Amino acid sequence: MIIRKRLAAGACALAATLAVGLFPVSAAADESAQETPKVELVLDVSGSMGTRDIDGQSRMSAAKQAFNDVLDAVPADVQLGIRTLGANYPGNNRVTGCKDTAQLYPVGHVDRTEAKTAVATLMPTGWTPIGPALLAAGKDLQGGNATRRIVLITDGEDTCGPLDPCVVARQLAAEGTNLTVDTLGLVPNDKIRTQLSCIADATGGTYTSVTHANELTSRVKQLVDRAADTQVVTPTATEGAAKCSTAPLLGAGLYTDREEFSEHRWYRVNVSDGQELRASVSVGADRAVNNDYGVLLQALTTNGRELVRGSDAGSGRTDAISAGLRYAWAPNSDTPVSRTVCLEVSNSFSAPASVKTTPGLPVELGIGLVSSPDNPSDVAAFGLGRGWVLLVVLALTGLLAGLLWGWLARWRVAIRRIN
Amino acid sequence: MRTTTRLAAAALAAGTALLAGGWTAVADTAGPSPSADGSAPTEAGTTFRTATVLKQGQTGTADASTGDYLYWVFPATAGQNATATATVTLPAPSTRHGTVTWQLDVYDGLRRHQACASGRPSRTASVQDTTVSLRCTLRTIRPWAEPWSNDPLPGAYYVRLTVVDLPSQDLGLPVKAEVEATAKDAGGSKAADGELAAPLTPVNQAGATLDPSADPSASATDSAASSNASSNASSQPEAVQAPGGDWSPGWWSDRWVWTVAGGVLGALMGVGGYTLTRHPRRRQAGQV
Numbered sequence: 001m002i003i004r005k006r007l008a009a010g011a012c013a014l015a016a017t018l019a020v021g022l023f024p025v026s027a028a029a030d031e032s033a034q035e036t037p038k039v040e041l042v043l044d045v046s047g048s049m050g051t052r053d054i055d056g057q058s059r060m061s062a063a064k065q066a067f068n069d070v071l072d073a074v075p076a077d078v079q080l081g082i083r084t085l086g087a088n089y090p091g092n093n094r095v096t097g098c099k100d101t102a103q104l105y106p107v108g109h110v111d112r113t114e115a116k117t118a119v120a121t122l123m124p125t126g127w128t129p130i131g132p133a134l135l136a137a138g139k140d141l142q143g144g145n146a147t148r149r150i151v152l153i154t155d156g157e158d159t160c161g162p163l164d165p166c167v168v169a170r171q172l173a174a175e176g177t178n179l180t181v182d183t184l185g186l187v188p189n190d191k192i193r194t195q196l197s198c199i200a201d202a203t204g205g206t207y208t209s210v211t212h213a214n215e216l217t218s219r220v221k222q223l224v225d226r227a228a229d230t231q232v233v234t235p236t237a238t239e240g241a242a243k244c245s246t247a248p249l250l251g252a253g254l255y256t257d258r259e260e261f262s263e264h265r266w267y268r269v270n271v272s273d274g275q276e277l278r279a280s281v282s283v284g285a286d287r288a289v290n291n292d293y294g295v296l297l298q299a300l301t302t303n304g305r306e307l308v309r310g311s312d313a314g315s316g317r318t319d320a321i322s323a324g325l326r327y328a329w330a331p332n333s334d335t336p337v338s339r340t341v342c343l344e345v346s347n348s349f350s351a352p353a354s355v356k357t358t359p360g361l362p363v364e365l366g367i368g369l370v371s372s373p374d375n376p377s378d379v380a381a382f383g384l385g386r387g388w389v390l391l392v393v394l395a396l397t398g399l400l401a402g403l404l405w406g407w408l409a410r411w412r413v414a415i416r417r418i419n
Numbered sequence: 420m421r422t423t424t425r426l427a428a429a430a431l432a433a434g435t436a437l438l439a440g441g442w443t444a445v446a447d448t449a450g451p452s453p454s455a456d457g458s459a460p461t462e463a464g465t466t467f468r469t470a471t472v473l474k475q476g477q478t479g480t481a482d483a484s485t486g487d488y489l490y491w492v493f494p495a496t497a498g499q500n501a502t503a504t505a506t507v508t509l510p511a512p513s514t515r516h517g518t519v520t521w522q523l524d525v526y527d528g529l530r531r532h533q534a535c536a537s538g539r540p541s542r543t544a545s546v547q548d549t550t551v552s553l554r555c556t557l558r559t560i561r562p563w564a565e566p567w568s569n570d571p572l573p574g575a576y577y578v579r580l581t582v583v584d585l586p587s588q589d590l591g592l593p594v595k596a597e598v599e600a601t602a603k604d605a606g607g608s609k610a611a612d613g614e615l616a617a618p619l620t621p622v623n624q625a626g627a628t629l630d631p632s633a634d635p636s637a638s639a640t641d642s643a644a645s646s647n648a649s650s651n652a653s654s655q656p657e658a659v660q661a662p663g664g665d666w667s668p669g670w671w672s673d674r675w676v677w678t679v680a681g682g683v684l685g686a687l688m689g690v691g692g693y694t695l696t697r698h699p700r701r702r703q704a705g706q707v
Binding site: 185188190193194196197204205206207208209211215218219222225226229232233234235236238248249250251252253254255268270276278279280281282308310312314316317318319320322323324325326327328364365366367368370371379380381382383384385386387390391393394395396397398399400401402403404405406407409410 | 462465466467468469482483484486487488514526527528529530531532566567581582583584587588590591592593607608610611612616617619621622623624625626627628629630631670672673674675677678680681682684685686687688689690691692693694695696697
């Protein structure tokens with residue numbers, strides 16, 4: 001019906017969609033205050049960086065070259081900082097060596113010459129305390145709701161223990177929203193690769209292995225640009241409850257949460273008649289998990305009747321598994337009422353016993369409320385037919401009608417003649 | 420009702436002209452228009468939230484590391500058969516250590532995994548191979564479906580490209596990826612009726628936890644700040660735009676031709692049938 005009216009009016013469908021979507025958008029107005037993204041480059045300046053195996057030059061000079069190029073091309077709207085690890089303590093004391101991390105250039109809008117001068121002074125020196133450096137970098141980037149990114153460049157694994165840098169990274173990501181750690185391994189061996197990819201996976205970042213100087217430059221540049229480009233919506237942190245009655249009441253928008261293995265989390269959404277609820281959920285695999293996994297998103301009434309569910313399962317390497325659902329209350333009276341829909345998110349991830357289960361897996365929940373009813377109609381477009389059977393049926397009907405009409409006319413003429 | 424009749428009358432009048440082949444021109448304008456304008460994206464997103472927006476017919480490229488999860492998002496609307504094609508240029512064979520398996524996954528705007536009706540969404544490359552080509556064609560997108568179904572609906576479609584199986588030494592090696600999203604009109608046989616309230620576009624606003632003690636109807640109105648991309652398009656320029664500027668599939672399908680032709684044929688046969696019954700009488704009249 002709507003389509004037909006629109007057609008008759010000659011209005012294009014875009015206008016109609018706009019009209020449908022045009023109701024007060026007060027809540028969306030306050031999201032414009034987006035802060036400029038923050039990036040911190042964390043560079044390993046340990047003794048092994050002196051090894052000359054990147055295109056004939058030392059790892060350190062390749063890194064310096066990359067930093068110079070990156071500093072030249074930093075986008076204006078990015079706050080950049082530089083932190084070093086193992087730059088100052090050349091000795092053999094493990095305790096002191098494992099605390100050796102310093103901020104070389106504070107996070108802010110970059111003065112290129114100053115930053116370059118600071119980088120030029122670096123000499124391969126000490127240990128590789130990745131864990132403490134990540135913790136400190138997390139602190140450097142604290143504050144505000146900007147997108148935060150740490151780019152870690154190293155050529156050795158953390159031998160400082162007992163602080164596992166992978167656990168540190170996961171905790172950093174769990175504490176605040178929107179922190180990503182990207183890692184680059186210079187001429188990596190198996191151990192470095194495992195550790196760095198674990199750090200990257202824990203925060204939704206990427207891992208790159210570097211064997212050539214130009215690869216290092218282009219990748220670091222790409223990651224800094226990516227921080228500037230991804231002016232995406234920062235989800236709001238929420239905490240789902242163990243049952244619906246105490247669950248947080250959510251409006252439309254994006255949310256993040258953490259959910260442990262096999263945990264169930266509940267959320268509530270008020271959906272009025274004539275509104276459609278659209279919910280999607282992604283549960284991230286930010287650590288080593290077993291091969292098979294799944295996610296279930298259920299919409300239930302307050303007394304536990306299932307309305308609709310979305311689920312997915314998978315196996316093998318993955319970053320996340322996601323599911324979605326949509327639901328609109330069937331209108332049962334003339335006066336529209338608002339009723340509560342309970343959303344239950346559960347996952348069937350599992351992990352080997354050695355893997356820590358806290359903090360939980362990252363959950364991203366998207367809630368959409370669309371304010372107009374669906375228009376289910378005939379199966380075929382405009383109820384039109386198609387195919388040879390249709391033609392034969394119509395033709396035969398026409399023929400039959402013609403014959404009948406003709407005979408009727410003959411019969412009437414005959415009757416008239418008799419009279 | 421009157422408009423329907425007027426429309427039907429207009430369609431009938433146009434029917435014969437359209438039959439001659441003029442309808443193909445109309446079908447072309449209703450179909451996807453590959454936009455060559457604007458530079459193609461050279462980066463890929465790394466999550467659903469950061470997915471790079473592609474237009475239909477546009478090719479997105481990205482430099483990435485083996486093991487990255489690369490995301491793109493493109494629009495597709497009812498009556499289309501959408502296809503995502505990916506070509507991955509693998510690292511130099513000398514740096515690799517074994518076979519790798521790449522996979523292309525397509526999700527709809529609600530992040531529901533969508534089945535590939537045809538194509539090879541997953542492929543294993545040996546050490547000698549330099550590229551891997553993947554393709555996934557979705558089922559025909561319906562204009563409407565029940566909430567309980569998993570049918571593809573008008574809206575955004577996410578493409579995820581990643582390596583799913585690899586020797587651990589190959590993790591992090593540089594690769595180049597190229598992804599193209601295209602869509603073809605599925606034709607009148609798939610032209611269905613019905614309309615979705617709004618296309619399944621991604622939610623692009625931060626959430627706001629509401630006060631549970633507040634009046635439920637009031638809070639519902641607050642939260643009604645729509646997730647509809649078109650209503651806050653100004654603040655979200657990157658949002659997924661409808662292919663050809665319109666989410667509705669348009670009124671045209673070749674069902675009009677079939678139905679009008681059927682009507683015309685029926686009418687002709689009616690006249691024919693009537694004439695058949697008149698003949699003997701006319702013959703008789705002639706003899707008398």
